[in-house]
Amino acid sequence: MNMLKKIIRTWTLSELLKGLSVTGRYLFRKKFTLNYPEEKAPQSPRFRGLHALRRYPDGEERCIACKLCEAVCPAMAITIEAAPRDEDAPEINGVGRSRNYGNRRTTKYELDLFKCIFCGYCEEACPVEAIVETRVYEYIFDGRGQNVMTKEALLRIGDEHEPQLAADLEVDGRYR
Amino acid sequence: MDTQKDQVTIELNDTRLEARQGQMLIEVADANGVSIPRFCYHKKLSVSANCRMCLVEVENAPKMLPACATPVTDGMKAWTKSPKAIAAQKSVMEFLLINHPLDCPVCDQGGECDLQEMALGYGGDTSRYTEGKRIIKEKDYGSLVSTEMSRCIHCTRCVRFGVEIAGIPEIGGTGRGDHMQIGTYVQKALSSELSGNIIDLCPVGALLSKPFLFSARSWELKSVPGVAPHDAVGSNIQIQTRNGKVMRVIPQENEAVNEIWISDRDRFSYLALDSEDRVTQPMVRNSDGQLVETDWQSALEAAVNGMKMVASTDGGGALGALASPSSTTEEFYLLQKLMRGLGSNSVDHRLRQQDFSGQSDQIAPQLGTTLQQIEQQNAVLIVGSDIQREQPLLSHRIRKAALSGAAVSTVNPDGIEFNFPLSGEVVTDQLTPALSAIARAMVDMGMGGDLSGLSALVADANVEPAHQAVAESLIGGEKAMVLMGEIAYRDQNQAVIYALTGAIASMSGATFSVLTEGANALGGLLAGAVPHRDTADATVDSVGMDVASMVDMAPKGLLLMGIEAESDLAAGPAAADAIRKSEFVVSLSTFADSVTMGKSDVILPLAAFTESSGTFVNAEGEWQSFGGAVAPKGEARPGWKILRVMGTMANLDGFDYNSSEDVLSEVRGLCDQAETEKWSWSALSDLGDASSCTVASTPIYQVDSLVRRSEPLQQTPLAHAGQATTGGAE
C-alpha cells in the first residue's frame, strides 16, 4: 500500500510541485534582502559594535579605572593601568584639571579588538557608563597593531558618536 | 584554677559547644566556625561594641545582644541566623550604609572590603534614605596612609590600635553624633613605627596605603609569601605582585612571629625596588678605568680571575669579603665557602660592630627563648637598645609584657623613649660602669656567680639606687630576661659589655638575649660568614680579618655583597677609604652607591629580597624560607646563583647545586648536627680597656639600603626624628 502511494507521488511530480510552490510564493513576496552597502539593516539601541569611551558634558572622561570591565571581560581583551590624576594631566575643554586632580583615572586603557567577542559585558559592568559599544560595525585595520584600541582612540570614537550613544542609553536606561 | 569549673556549655544555633567562662560569644563562634558579621570587633583589640553588626538573638534577652560584648554563661542559648538576628543585622547594615558613599568602583578597598562583603550578605537592594550623605574633608596622615574619611563607619579600630598596640594615641573621635569624625583633629602625620597596620585594620576604604593608591585592584594581585628583611623578628609577609612588579606588601598572620602586624619598614620598603639606581647589568672596569656594561660570562670571569690573581700573588689571606647582615643563609654559606676555598677566613657580616675582641667567647646573637615567651616575662632588662625602633615587633611583645605587669627596666643612653612604662631606668652614656654597678648590686645580694675577669671591674663599681632597683627587679622576676641590643652590641667596648650583661643574666637566672642588626645575623653566624668560626660553629685554623681589621688593613682583594660602604659600616667614610685602597674589588650590588660605582672593578647585579629565594634565621632561631616573588630586575641574579657560579669557575669543589634548597639542606644539615651541643656563654677571661662610650643607634629608616631608598618612609616624622622620637607612654 505504502509502496503504491510512493510510486504515485513520484510519478505525478507532487513533491517537486510542493517545493516549487514555496519558491513561487516567495517570488511574489516583498524582498528582505538588503543591498548592502546602499541599504542597511535596522539596529537596536543595544547594538554591540565598535567600543567607545564616553565623557561627561564638561569634557572630563567618565572612566574611573575601576577595572570591572577588565575583570569581567571573558576574552581578556582589556588592559588598564590606573593612577591618581596628576597635575600635568591635559586640560579638557578648559576644565577637569584642577577639579579632578588626584582622582582615580586610567593612564592606559587598551582594548584588543582581535580578542574581543562583542559580548557587551564590559558595558554592563561599567558603573559610570564610560565604556560602551556604538552602532558602528564598519571599520577596517590597515596595519598591524591597529586592532589594539588606545584610550585616545576610544575617547575619539566616543566624542564622535556621543549624541547617538546618549540617546541609546536613555532608551535602554529603564531596563538596566 | 579549676578547669572544670571554668568550662561552660552553650548552645549556639542549636549546637552544643564547650567554651571558657568569660569568653565572648563571638570568640566561641569564631573558634567553632560559625560566622557572625562584624566591623568593630577585632581579636587583637579591645571590645568596643559600637558597630552593632554582630547582634545575635540570645534566649531570655529582651533585645538582640552584640556577640562581641556578650560573655558566655552556662546554658546560654544563642542564634546567629534566626529571623530576628538576621533582621537586626540587616537593619544595622542599612544604618551603616546611610552615610557610606558607595564609591566602591574608585575605592582601593573594593574587592577586599568587609563592608562590601557584608553588604552583599545583609544589605538591601535599595536604600530608604534619600537625604544627602555626609562628606568629610580628606585628612593628611602623612606619607604612608591615605584617607577618605567619608567612607568611615566609626568602628574605631584605628583609634584603639593607636592606644593599645602602637602606644601613641594620635587618632580619636572628635565631635558628636552626626558631626563625629575620626581623625587627629590637628594636621599631623602619624608617628608610630607600626602605623601602616591601620590600613589592614580598617574594615572599609577610609584608611588606605598611600604609595599603593589606585595602582592595582585586589583581584589582580598575585600573593607570594615572604619574610621581611629588616629586623631579626623575620615578620611573615605577603608580597603582592602584578605583571612581574611588586605592588605592595601586607602581613601574613603568624602568631609565633609577627602575630598579624608588620612594621612600616617591612610594609613600605618594597618601594625602593624600582629606585633609579638599581644595578641591572654586570659591569667591568676597563683599562681606562671606566665601568662598561658586559655580559655575565665575562663579568664573572673577570671577578674570579681577579680574585684568584690576588690569591696567587699575595696568598688567600689577602682576600676579604663583607656581606650585608640581611643576606640569606644560603648566600652567607656560599660566600664563606667560596672565600675559604680561596684560602681566606676573612668573611664578615657584622658591619656596624666595632669591638671584636670578645668574639670567640660570644654566642650567636639570638633571643634564647621564643618571641611568644617574651610576653610571659615578669622582668626584662634592656641593655643598650632602642628596641622600639630596632625591632618594632619584638618591642611590641615587650610592651605587652610591660602592660600586663612585667617590670621593664633599661640601661640606655639619654633620649630613648619607649611606648611602654618602665619600672627602672639607668640613663648613661657609659654602659660599662652602669652594668658593673648592677652586677655589683647582685653580688652584694648574694647572687655571685663566676665573674672571672670581671671581678675587679664589678668590685670597683659604685652602686646607686637605680642600679639596685634594676638588680632587684631582675632577681625578683620569676621569668626574667636580659636583652642586649644594637647600641650595646656596637659599642667600642662590646666585649666587656657583653660579658657583663651575660653575667647579670646568669646571676639573676634570666634568659640572655642578644639582638643585633639585619634580618639574618644569626643565619650569618650559623652559616659561618664570620672570620672566627666555620659553618655551624666549627673552629677555624686561623682567625681571619673581621670588619674592623678589614677597614684598617684594606685587603688587596675584596668581595662585597649587598653593601653600601658609607652608610652600612660603622666606620663609614673610613670604610669607603679602605675599599678605595683595595686593589681589586668585586661588588655584588643591588643598588649603585658612589663607592661601589667609583671603585669596584667588577659589579655583579644582585637580586633584591623579593626576587630571590632564600632563608632567614630569625632571633629565636626559626629557619624561615621563602621563594622569589618576581623575576629579578634587568640582568640581576639571586646571590646564591652568582656565588655558586663563581665557586665553579674558581674550580672549587662542592659548588654544583641545582637550587637554593640544595644549599639550604647542606647548611641546615651541618647546623642540625652541631645543635646537639648547646650554645653556651662563658665569662670573659681577659678584660681590655673597660672605659666605654655608647654610639647612637642607626635611625629606624636608615638601617639598610632598601629603607633608605623608600621615599614615603623618608618623609615620615620618624625618619627625621631619628632615635630620639618620643614614645608617648603615659
Add this chain to the structure above:
Amino acid sequence: MISEAARADIDRWVEKYPEEQKQSAVMAALRIVQDENGGSITTEMMDEVAAYLDMPPINVYEVATFYSMYEHKPVGKHKLCVCTNISCMLRNSKGVVDHLQEKLDIGFGEVTEDGMFSLKEVECLGACVNAPVMQVGEHYHEQLNPEKIDRLLDELRQES
C-alpha cells in the same frame, strides 16, 4: 599660657580624683581655661591642658569637641543661647530667633561687630514650662517676647 590662678583652680579639681586619674579633671580644666579666655578655647590651650593633665592631646580634643558648651571660635561678651526644641518651638521660638537675628544682624554662631553678643542655637534647656527660653550667662530668661528681648539687650548693653 594658662595663668597661675587658673592652674590653682585646676589643681583644686585634680585633687578630687585619685592621683593616677588626674585626667578626670579635664572637663573642669577646659571650662576654667575657656572662662579665662573670654568664652572660647583654642587648640594651643587644649594642648596645654593635655600637657598639664598628662594625657594625650587627642583625648582632650575629643572631650572638647563632644560637649557643645566648649566654644572653638571666639564668642561675644554675652552668649545668647536660644532653645529651639519642640516645647519652645511650639511657643514660637522662631519668632525669638528672627527677632534676635534682625536686631543684632547676626546669624547662629556669629558675633556682633562690637563683640558684645553672639547667638547660639541650643537643645532643650529644661525649662519648657516657661517656653520660649534663652540662656544668657548663668541666667535663664523665660516666656520671651520681642519687648522682653529688647529690654534684656538694653540691660546687657548698659551692664558693660
